[in-house]
Amino acid sequence: MKTNLKRTTLLLAGLLAGSTLFAQTTDSVSTQNYVQPFSGGPFRTWSIGLHGGLLTPYTIFGANGRQDFRKPQSEVGYGGYIKKQFSPTFGIQADFLRGEVSGGNSRPNDAGVTTNNSFNAKLNWSGALSANITLGNISWLNKKSAIQPYLTAGAGYMAYKTTVTDLSGTTSNYSNNDIKEWFIPVGLGFKINLGxxxxxxxxxxxxxxxxxxxxxxxxxxxxxxxxxxxxxxxFILGSSKTAQLATYNPVNSMRTEYVWQNAQTKAMLQAQIDAEKAKNDQLRTDLNTTNANLAKLTVDSDGDGVLDINDKCPNTPAGTKVDGSGCPLAKPVVYITEEDKRVVKDAINNLEFDLGKATIRERSFPSLDRVANLLTEKNFSLKLAGHTDNTGSDALNLRLSKDRAESIKSYLVSKGANASRIEATGYGESQPIATNKTAAGRQQNRRVEFTLY
Structure with missing residues (x-):
């Protein structure tokens, strides 16, 4: 028994090692054998198989305890087959099998007496013709399944010679000649694609x-x-670039064909769309060029009212008055009159702030209004310079002088003066015009100077 198990282990190890080698050498071409649906091929339909395993009188059918011998033994068997595949699910195969079947501890005979200790049936040869039904090779998503379950059933004829050993250990032939019998093989299993x-x-x-x-x-x-x-x-006979019929998946081929045709249709439509888009882009480019040429005849880049095509002085500053050729008009000379100076001086003399603040007192407003009118009418520029005495800190005086100058500027702007033509600066106590030791001197130093230009 142990010898048989060792032999079986070595046989299976050899088969698995061989399968690994075949998997390494054939897997690279497994994706090449595509067949269009309803084309009829070509397919590889012939294959041969070699196998080895264990033979035993016990089976998965019926009550094994009621068999003639109740202690089964496992013996090595081997065989092969030739198969012809007619469709992805149906094939016919011719099987050959050889080996030994052994068992011990016979049950009592019809007289109730146990006579035999063991038997050994040497299967000299057997041949069978079976139908092979492949299952699970129809799939919508997969090109082919990695595993194909199958069922087999058929009829066969065999020649065997049986020896029987009785309880005393005497071995005898059940028959001097080979016994030939019909048998019905029924099987199941699965095949794993190695390449x-x-x-x-x-x-x-x-x-x-x-x-x-x-x-x-x-x-x-x-x-x-x-x-x-x-x-x-x-082993599937034929070129490895041709598909196996037993693993062919017609449903997935239909899906593949649909995907390919759909992709080709999309590609064709996309090409037409791209061609039309290219035409539209060209038309748009031509139209943009035409519009750009037309725009040159109507554009006024510097906004002076003279079109660029006629503008001899481009990029004139905004608001500049120009002649018919787009060139600036000569500015009239504006002079500061004595009356203008008197208006400014009057505003300085009447300017008063709240004590320590930048708030202008109301009595200063009329003279400041006249300064605002002067700036508006003659477009003069004005510089305001705020000054303080030395009472308080330098920082406080500098801020107060700046705030007072800004307060005057804000008032003049509120009356219509151009803010961009008024400059307000604070100098604090840094530029006195009188002594800060007397009240009169400090009063003179607290001032805002107006410079008209």
Missing amino acids: SSVNLDLGYQVNFVQSDNFDGFNVGSGNDRFSYAHAGLE
């Missing part, structure tokens, strides 16, 4: 012998049966 030309085949098969002679112990009315669990490799 475009090889599959790993893992299966289980129950063989229903059409007699009760297989184990050399004819008791009761039931026929004998034995099972075969195996692992092997299936």
Whole structure:
């Protein structure tokens, strides 16, 4: 028993090692074998398989305790097959199987006596013709499944020779000649795609012998049966660039064809759209060029009222009065008269602020109004310079002088004067015009000077 298990382990290890090699060499071409739907191919439909595994009289059907021998033993079996695939789901295969089936501890015979200790059936050869139904290879999303479950059923003929060992240890032939019997093989399993030309085949098969002679112990009315669990490799014949019919997925091919045609349609429509867009872009460019040329005839860049095409003095400052050619008019000379000076001097003499503040007292407003009118009418510029005496800190005096000058500027602007032509500056106590030691001197130093220009 231990020897058989070692042999089985070595056999399975060899098969798996071989499958790994095939997976490494064929996987790179597995995506090349696409077939259009309803085209009829080409496909690879022929394959051969080799397998090895364990044979035992126990099966998954029925009560094993009621079999002729109640202690099964596992023996090594091996075989192969040739398969022809007719559709993605249906194929016919011719199977060959060889090996041994053993068991011990027979049940009592019809007389109630236990006579046999064990049996060994040597399966010299067996041949069967079976239908192979592949499941799970129809999928909408996947090109093909990595695993294909399958069912098999058929009929076969075999030749075997059985020996029986009784309780005393004497071994005898159940028949001097090979026994030939019909049997019905029923199996299931799954195949794993290792590449475009090889599959790993893992299966289980129950063989229903059409007699009760297989184990050399004819008791009761039931026929004998034995099972075969195996692992092997299936080799697909033909070019690796041609698809396997057994793994072909017609539903996914229809989907692939639809996606390709849809992509081609989109590409064609996109090309037409791009062509029309290019034409529209060209028309838009031509129109923009025409509009730009027309704009040159109507644009007035500096806003002086003279179109650029006729403007001999471009970039004239805003508000500048120009002649018909766009050139500035000569400015009239404006002189500061004695009357103008008197108006300013009167405003200085009448200017009063609240004590220590920048608030202008009302009695100063009439003279300031006349200064505002002068600035508005003659467009003069005015510089306001605020000064204080030395009473208080330097920072306080500087801020107060600046605030008073700004207060006057704000008042003049509120009366219509141009703010951009009035400059307000504070000098604090830094520029006295009299001594700060007397009240009269300090009064003179507290002033706002008006400079008209």
